Amino acid sequence: MTENPTAASGPGETRPSPQKTWSDPPRVSLIRRLLSAKETGVFLALVVMCVFLSMSTESFLSTTNLLNVGRQVSLLGIMAIGMTFVLISGEIDLSVGSTYALAGLSTGMLIVLGWGLVPALAMGLACGAAIGLINGLLSTYGRLPSLIATLGMLSIVRGSALLLTDGRPVTVNVRNGADPAILDRFEYMGQGYLFGIIPMQLVFFIVLAILGWLLLSRTAFGFRVFAVGGSEKAARVSGIHVPTVKIWSFVIMGILAAAAGILSLAFLPSGQAGRTGLGLELDVIAAVVVGGASLAGGLGTILGTVFGVLIIGVLRNGLVLLGVSPFTQEVMIGLVIIVAVAIDKWSSTRRST
């Protein structure tokens, strides 16, 4: 920064050359920009919750607890990143809980069967990608509403996982035939700590969130997702191949759901097709919607989604710390979803008038 006085002019001042205003966006104060950002509402809600919990409980603000919250929300968060793409593109994916189960369990079974780590992981992720591809094809070329297509897939994929495992739990351990060296590395992904302190699941979440953010808000692909969700006709008229964009969004979703499922098995390390990830799709959608994405498409950000995921995570954690019964917790979470989205809606209608 130079000491040139004109460079420091505020937003209200006129500049000598009219073109200058365009080539050089006016410096709106950082606070104003933060206040007008789409994520501000969710962020403030999160801050309020955190402040309240750190005052009313001893343990909330401890590093251990915060990292624990981070780990607990990671898998939900990883899936929510994918769901952000799908919702912005104007679609929805209900099959993610089943994908989570099938991909995790099949990776686990392959490791038990003696496969190497990389091939087993690749199979699991490919399984997720394939489910995403089918969802995408059904919702575009198949002309089914994605609500119906993925509702069907929810059942089909869950059923496939049951058939594959014969309904029996899959436990990845040496007794069942897993190679100890491979098992070690597999379990490190789910249970390990980076630098001995940051849970690996959280590391995965952070890395994937950054990649998702770059992809959504910094690349041409991300732009196409917004364009398609904003107006399919406008997108088509502008030469965007709408089905491709949607299919890729579903594939990203499928891969991320599979990744979360695999990490879950690596953490536990046992799962059962009848129970793993049951109903998870609704948690994922709730988190993304709390984060400001619109079910009608076109709106949403990765940052908002991360905040949405954290709200759900902090709320669950806080209610446990406060000693609220699990039954009441469910009611509270439902209320928060409704209130968060309502506040967002009301404030956005106010902004638009």
Next chain:
Amino acid sequence: MTEKSILELRNITRTFPGVTALDDVSASFRAGEIHAIIGENGAGKSTMMNILAGELSPDSGTLHVNGRETTIGSPRQSQALGIRIVFQELSLCQNLTVGENVLLGPMAAQPALSHLNRNSAVRAATDVLARLGMSDVRADTPLAGLSVAQKQLVEIARAISQQVHILVLDEPNSALSKRETQRLFDMVRSLKEEGVTILYVSHHLDEVLALADRISVMRDGKLITTLDNGPDVTVDKLVTLMVGRSVNAAEQYALQCEVSDHPAETALEVRDLSVPGHIRHATFKLSKGEILGIAGLPDSGKDVLAEAIFGLLPRGGEVEIGGIRLSPGKPYHSIAAGMSLIPADRRSAGALLSMSVAENTVSAALKKFTRLGFMRGGAVKDIANRYVRELDARVASLGQKIATLSGGNQQKIILARGLITGPRVLILHEPTRGIDVGAKAEIYAILKSLAADGMAIMMISSELPEVMLHSSRVLVMADKIVMGQLTGAQITEEAIMSLATRSDQERAA
């Protein structure tokens, strides 16, 4: 053909179930000409445009671009050929910024993982906007905040932001003010100088005559003729070609309202009506049997007047109908008191697009046609039949989806819906927007006979001839207030425009 044609359609036929939308159409467009395409709704213009856009493919016939036979199988191929189409129905992304909408094509065309340079996009979009005289709109603001007119210009800006050889404009100025329209025409002419071929689809024949080099007339899916524009081409001649029979413009407009002699009874009284940001202290009366025209430029406040009176918008002041004070925010109250609104935006506010002609007709008065909550099919059919006949709406059957009707026939069904509640006051907002000449004349005739039966009619319109020729009294709005009133011989284009362009201060002065 002596001059080289850049685009040629040879024997194009396209059918839809039950309709031949394009019937063996051959046309040739020259490089660097402004070629107007006119025709009534349903003549096949939009099918032709959709074929050029790559949204539809012809059943038979061939397309030739620069003399080479080409197929346009997708919008992308159409774009690659340098064809840009601005449809009348806006197709913009409300969730993106103005600049992103302008540069949607090039921004989206980059490789999937390439980095988007938003700053350079804002700069490029600003240049394009400046060309359309939109320097007051910042490229980095959200599109959602713009007026309909501005959005229409953004749509045009998008079309000309990239290399374009053939620009197709479909009623590009339906929401624009005179000045904006003038700027649009200047832009069209300068594109022509650059060698761009412009296909200009419009119902405004005077504009067509002022702008076009050649004019193609379509009727019933056929291309009737292509004329060289010249002094011998007149509006009357074009209308005759369009409707296939001689319609004397004077005769058509002779449906003008006579001012009734007997003292008028007040049907609607508006006192001190205010809508924050749009209307200030509007006061006027509407009498039985009168057609009151409301004119004004976009943003004069006239476009919110209908919704404010009807109670769809929060308002201050009083609205009385036959002595009954209406509460704001309660449209059903207004309907019960005898008011009907025919909204401007047929597609989003007017018609229940996915429903049938009969269902649309009765939707405003369901109570009359239900018993214990069940629809009385027979009664619905009878009444729908009656209105379809009376308004001469051309529908295949009462079960036909309203979305598949032409604009004029849709408007008649919506009019029927407005009439079915038995209103004393009928408010029409842009009653003939995007409707062809023939259907317009029919709608004016219907309005006139309704007024003769004692209905009080208020017609808010951006089309001056419509207001001038079919109202007995005209209120002109400007700068959020009712600037003045004209009656009888005072109603001239000059008088209306001089009121419409005045500001509040000038009036005070």
